[in-house]
Amino acid sequence: MRFNKDLEIKRAMVIYAHPDDAEFSVAGTVAKWAKAGVEITYCMVTNGASGSQDPDMTREKLRDMRYAEQREAAKVLGVKHVVFLGYEDGYLYPTLEVRKDVARQVRIHKPDVILAMDPRFRVADEGYINHPDHIAAGEVALRTINPDASTRQMFPELWRDEKLEPHKPKALFLETFGDGGTVVDISDTMATKIRALLLHRSQLGPEAEGFVRDWNKRTGKSAGYKFGESFQVIMIDRPPAAETKPRRRARPAGAASKGGARARRSVPRTSRPRAPAAAAARRSGVRGRRSR
Numbered sequence: 001m002r003f004n005k006d007l008e009i010k011r012a013m014v015i016y017a018h019p020d021d022a023e024f025s026v027a028g029t030v031a032k033w034a035k036a037g038v039e040i041t042y043c044m045v046t047n048g049a050s051g052s053q054d055p056d057m058t059r060e061k062l063r064d065m066r067y068a069e070q071r072e073a074a075k076v077l078g079v080k081h082v083v084f085l086g087y088e089d090g091y092l093y094p095t096l097e098v099r100k101d102v103a104r105q106v107r108i109h110k111p112d113v114i115l116a117m118d119p120r121f122r123v124a125d126e127g128y129i130n131h132p133d134h135i136a137a138g139e140v141a142l143r144t145i146n147p148d149a150s151t152r153q154m155f156p157e158l159w160r161d162e163k164l165e166p167h168k169p170k171a172l173f174l175e176t177f178g179d180g181g182t183v184v185d186i187s188d189t190m191a192t193k194i195r196a197l198l199l200h201r202s203q204l205g206p207e208a209e210g211f212v213r214d215w216n217k218r219t220g221k222s223a224g225y226k227f228g229e230s231f232q233v234i235m236i237d238r239p240p241a242a243e244t245k246p247r248r249r250a251r252p253a254g255a256a257s258k259g260g261a262r263a264r265r266s267v268p269r270t271s272r273p274r275a276p277a278a279a280a281a282r283r284s285g286v287r288g289r290r291s292r
């Protein structure tokens with residue numbers, strides 16, 4: 001699928017912390033791309049086992065429920081592979097172990113694009129504190145592009161013992177919660193997104209539909225679409241455009257192939273995604289402990 005003149009997408013990987021994160025965030029885009037023939041892999045870093053306030057619930061039982069819900073939702077969206085790394089929900093740090101596990105998946109599935117949450121997003125004005133697992137998973141997603149999955153001498157055992165060659169995606173799509181960036185038109189897949197979202201029955205009820213719709217409607221409106229999801233699209237290692245001033249490189253020119261060349265941002269941004277309006281709504285719309 002051709003996303004724009006610079007980006008052809010055959011495979012994409014969605015890296016998020018919890019089962020259900022992707023359905024809130026990027027499922028409209030995922031369904032749209034899957035329909036267009038893109039091979040999508042979900043890489044869910046934690047097991048979702050903390051997402052309940054029910055005293056009779058156990059972590060093991062909830063983990064199994066959430067894996068099942070995620071598999072069902074992925075099926076509805078046309079996601080081809082669902083990988084659960086199985087780290088404990090709520091306990092996630094971007095450790096070397098997590099980084100290696102994510103890098104392994106990137107090297108196996110070779111995505112052209114990675115979709116993830118921006119780890120700079122910490123708090124929203126509406127009173128939402130971002131879950132630390134989201135921040136950790138976003139951090140790992142960035143690190144996997146440079147250097148973990150793309151550098152031969154990072155985790156050399158992946159290459160020596162598991163025969164997994166380094167892989168560098170062409171682009172990173174960071175969710176911006178409707179606050180600027182590139183808007184993907186999800187009008188045709190909004191219904192599919194909602195259907196997939198509502199399959200996370202342990203986490204939310206039918207009331208979630210309203211605020212997710214409103215959120216994606218507001219996001220779409222800014223670009224003239226009925227519904228939309230927005231991203232900061234970072235083209236990896238894209239040379240600076242001729243008309244722009246030369247940027248200082250992080251490395252000497254000769255090292256550009258190792259990841260030194262800075263990609264030009266499609267939308268200049270000076271700060272992290274600001275105060276997603278949906279965050280507070282998510283909180284009120286979600287039954288469980290988790291805000292999203």
Ligand SMILES: [Zn+2]
Pocket residue numbers: 017018020021131134290292
């Ligand atoms: Zn989450």
